[in-house]
Amino acid sequence: MYKIIDGKKVASEIRKEIAEEVLKIKKEGKKVPHLAAILVGTNGSSESYVANKIKDCEEVGFKSTVIRFRDDISEKVLLEKITELNADQDVDGFIVQLPLPEHISENKVIEAIDPAKDADGFHPVNIGRMVIGLTGYLPATPYGITELIKRYGIETAGRSCVVIGRSNIVGRPVSILLSQKGMDATVTVVHSRTKDIKEIISQADIIIAALGSPGFVKAEMVKNGAVVFDVGATRIVSKDTKSGFKLVGDVDFESVAPRCSYITPVPGGVGPMTRVSLLRNTLIAAKRD
Secondary structure (H helix, E strand, O other), rough: OOOEHHHHHHHHHHHHHHHHHHOOOOOOOOOOOEEEEEEOOOOOOHHHHHHHHHHHHHHHOOOEEEEEEEEOHHHHHHHHHHHHHHHHOOOOOEOOOOOOOOOOOHHHHHHHHHHEEEEOOOOOHHHHHHOOOOOOOHHHHHHHHHHHHHHHHOOOOOOOOEEOOOOOOHHHHHHHHHHOOOOEEEEEEOOOOOOOOHHOOOOEEEEEEEOOOOOOOHHHOOOOOOEEOOOOEEEEEEOOOOEEEEEEEOOOOHHHHEEEEEEEOOOOOOHHHHHHHHHHHHHHEEEEE
């Protein structure tokens, strides 16, 4: 029988740990950590995500700020706002919610953020530090996955891990973290140009699906006893929910779960861990000041 990896529960535990640290900071008369978010446009998923971040900040005792722009904002104005936040001594960490409108370069935006305030952990300086094993701000979702692995006591040393997807935000960084000393997994990254992709996935002890294709991973692609992390979170129309939408993952949960030893659900698996990682990075930034 498979076990559910409950990201919601673990994230709640970590928020309690962070809240205790914030309480200690307040008692010592030090500055409360401050996380800011820039939101461009009215993307439904982004709106929901940012609303949850505000709620998380309130729960742990952080100060939070949301800066909203219409989706026709110029790249120049957005970069000016980032420069302003870089210089704002009250803001410890901030994020620019992705995706951005097509006329704005995500890479330019990421590189404009001060690496010391990079709560998402996307800046090339922080990615570089991660690659060579130095301390820094880890990308939020990969950090969340590795934390779930540790807290559930899942063995990674010498095990075969297949990462599906090679994005700079999830696929690449999580493959690096899992292959580093301490995790010691043997990692393969597969993508749209990989030959025999189903065969490769079916050999894996650990599967991390991060390609943004609903239900891509089917039962026949998963060996018995595998551990599956579903990073996918695609919003689809649904008649069964009040909102008219529901989140679905990259894994066909109903058919895949019975073959697994552990599996993350969508929602409630990796997503809450991504959010709590932002709090962790902001706390580290605040303590460094």
